[in-house]
Amino acid sequence: MKLESFLNATDRLAALVPELLRLLGYREKLPTGWSALLERAGALRRQGGRLALVATLYGPTGAGKSTLFRNLTGIEVPAGDEIRPLSRGCAMAVPDQWDQADGEPALRAVLPGFDLRPLDRPERLRQEDGQGLVWYRSAERLGGESRSQAKADTPGLFLVDVPDFNSLEIANHERAERVLRRAEVVVFVVTGDSYADQKVVEELARCCQVAARLVILITKVASPEKAQLKWADLLNDKLTRTDLPWRAKFQGKREDGRTLEAFLRECPVHAWPFSAHPTLEDLRPVTAGAPTLASLLLGLDAEKVAAEGLLQAGASSAEWVGQLAGRADAARGERQRWRASLDDDLARAGLAVAGHEFPIGRTLEVLMEEARAGQNQVFRWITYPFSRISAWMQGGFQMVTEAIRSAIRKPTPGGELVRLEDAERKSLKRVAEELVDKWRDRWPAWVGSLDSGQCRKACDTLGAIALASPQTNWEEALRLSARDWVEKHPTWAHTLPVVLDLTTVGGLGLFVLDISTTGGLLGSHVVLGSLGAGGLMAGGAGLAAMLARMADNMHFKSVLEDADRAWREQRGREIAEHLRQHLLPGILGDKLKDADRLTSFPVEEMRRLAGELTRKPTHD
């Protein structure tokens, strides 16, 4: 595989991953491997043909990093025991000619994104300064060995001394880690007593994940043998114990398929016995015959190690990118279910708003009107007087009841339709509040930002927007079915209105008869009389209703109810749509858009790209 396509895959991922992280609401720290990949790929791009290796010293405070750096490079950096933590800045030893003014651009290509400044005074490193600042200075020799003796064609090794990762100076930790991400080679410096510190072992695992080469240096021990024993205790006891989580942690795989533990076992280990004035002569590998630390560092094949560094970073991010893809899949399913249940809730809410009571009285009226319209002309002419009187009386009765009602209560202006709208508006408000509560209950995390203030705003916004009137009229729908029924059952359709009219008129007749013969025996007041007539009329309506019920076997009622239901369902959909458009944005804001984006996120592409990261990049 071409290096170019590896870098392209990295670039594409660099664009995709942050967006996915946002969509997933990822809050954890980004893994070092991922940052290292971006860092190293950037460096490789910038460097063009000249490949430079970065090696960092890395270790807890007081381990002797600065002492080692001083001894190796001869650069005066603050070191000692009086103050802990001592180093706060990063110091870098660059090959001889690199600290010249014309070397700077090339230097920036080695550490892109870092702020590079020449180290003029050692005190610089004691000061607190910003992130990404590296003080550089040239060092001709490394541990007494001249750099020029190293392979002539490699641009050389850049050795960095960094602050600690475990002191109370938290800013130090990030400074050190920043360099760690870039560095292909890590010299892990640790005192003999802190090899089993929780924090130290955590960082050791991190180094195993991202470094191309790792060298262990155990300082302040009584003897190299003791150092070996301590290291053996870590490798053979502490890291293998089944009751501790470390074993699993070190079973992760590196780019070449080795486990972190296997890799760690093969790392060269050096020891530096305790002394008031430690010198490089005392620093030696714990296994006899192994190369010294300086020659080990200088002997590295820059090109090979840089490639390995990139690949290692790629491998350790590929795993993470794969996990991200898995999370995206899971989240996608969850979001889809979530959308479905939202739709479900909205539909139900719409129905609840549209579903006012089935108005049987109005239904009967519609039916009578249709039935009358369906009577033949002659018949209508004969019954005309009755129906006139009946209609007049019904009108009067309605007027009286309205009058009584308005004496007690405020009259509602407008007819049935206004009342329907009113009812809808009212229940829409109630339903919206209920919906909001339900969602708050069901997705405390999802709707986490939905506090009471936002709920209020969303509900008020909804309340301010008028609900569009129904596309088809309820009465129209009903009337159509009624007409249908009348056509199918002409006999019934003829009889029903007549029965109603006859009873109404009969009531009036009885009332008149009562007044004229007994002077109002049955009803002493006009009011009572008209009430009586009204009662009779109601009785007539009841009778008609009874007849209608008898007509049930002709599916009269169910036909009408079906029409009503169909209408309600349609209205429910309209209202659900209204809620979707005007309530959801206020409540969910961008979440809906995010959910859609997540659903269409190129997860498969991410998987493919992650796969590319695990294959070896080579120059063409």
Added chain:
Amino acid sequence: MTDQIPSRSEGKSPLGASLLPWIAALAGRVGNFRKDLLAADSWAPAAGLGVELDRALSALEVPPSVPVLVVMLGGTGVGKSELFNALIDRPGASPSSDTVRCHTSQPFLAVHPLDRAHLPSLQGLEPILVEGGVPRGVVLADTPDIDGMIERHHGVTRQVLERADLVLFVTDPDRRANLQVLEELRRWAPRKRWLFVLTKADKYADTIDAIARDFAKRVEEIGFALDRESQFVVASVRPSDAGIERLRQAVLRPGDENRMPLLRQDAFLRQAAHALSAGHLHPFQMEADRLGALADRGRARQEQAYWEALSQPRAADAFARVVKQSAWKEISERSGPFLFPAVWARARMQPLATGWALTRGLRGGLLGVAGALGASALWALRGLSPLRHIAEALGESFRDTLSAVEHDARRALEDAGLDRIGVVGSVKGQGSTGSLAAKAEVPPGLGEAVDGFLKQWTLSDVHPELLGRVEQDVETAGRESARLATSGFGGVVSVFLGNALVAGMVGWVAWRLGKSWWLETDLSTSFFLQAATLVVVSLLPGMLFLAWRLANQVHPRRLRGLLGKHAGPIAGGQLERVRETAAGWFRQGMDIAKSLEEAQRLLSADLGADATWGTSLPARSAQPASHARKA
């Protein structure tokens, strides 16, 4: 709040007579507070504080026979075991290692043989006991590390630390700036008394003084005011090291039966004060403020909606009508003896009329009853329908506002996890403001009974609290307008003139009656008719005058002025109550904290002079967040 001993230590009274009375009283207050807090455990700050106080109180339960527990706290390899062995002078008692780290995995307790029976309880741990090396009354504990890769060790140490009376913070020069150990120290700092030990002095012979100063700085950053008495530099491997000797002198002295309880009472004060530190109480005040702001907003919204509704013309008219009605009732008490009957009758017209109609109906047969019912209904409705109008004006939109406020209140409480907090403990519940309840105490007359019935019937769909508030407002406005109508120059004059006129008439009639009785003459029927008419007519000017003045006062536009500032909220009361609770807890916490501080000072005067007891964080100096310096 009563100063009773909390239930937990009730009956046990472990410290017996040695519990200082002022501390016992404090413990009572703390105990009660704790109970309140724990009852509201759905709210994290309350639950957290409750648990902390609980822990503080448990310090008082340790019996005096339990020896002082001195515990070491430090990272791996700092030389705790070596120090332990050196202090009790038993090499190898707690094995130390120069190769394997996280070596000690069990607590080691050095204990006097006679103290074995009284060891502090360390549940679940199996400490290894080393007999001897310590005097009676003191137990020295070596512990596992607190920063190694075996997390179980940290748990074990923390468990021992929980019981510690005095802690030796042990570190070596390499580890003195490690975040993990310093964090541990910071977490425990306010709750314990401390001594600080720097080991391996022999290894850093040249620089040890500078190192010790640097270490002292770290400790001071946490908030300790370090003196030489509580800082020790030792070399455990050196035979008869001066530092070790000094530390032994300070720690391993025979225990003192009288002082031990003091030490534990100090621990109680310290832990309770830590729990009630400003940082911990802050959330209560914040929450109270937040809820207060929300409640205010809700109340303002209700008020505005209420006045908007009432200023609709129809409602305002109706309101003025009922206010006038109720003002007459008030005026009857201010109208003077002669006008009184007329004003009273005017005020009573409503129920009197219904009652009268009904009593008449009782004798009129079936039709009579029906007629009387109708008439009474009409009478009563005349008084009720204005109320109805008002209630209607406070209709849908007002009710929407109310329910919105109610929803907001509930959700705001839910947001904070406060929705299940009732009115707990110390905060008194507020009675409902309904004035209907107060009225029901007087047995109703027939008229009122009918009114009540009709009210139920006509106003049944009106929110009862809302109705209560309207009625209350009507009453207030009535009282106020009655006062205005009868006071001032005009009021006084009209009352006086009205009464004087009637008095004149009555006097004249009485004189005539007296005279005829004296002279034993008979008075004609026409005289009686004439007298009655005159008396009735003489009532009129006063009545008219009052009516006119009242009409001037009760004007729809002036109603709001009559009512002035408004009473409690109709909706969202729960918010108000929870706010009250949170604010109450904050005040209570602050109060107790102040007393604790005072007590601590008193007790420190006894304890502090003696280095044996270690140093402690000065009261209220606990650092709120991580002290780790940031770039």
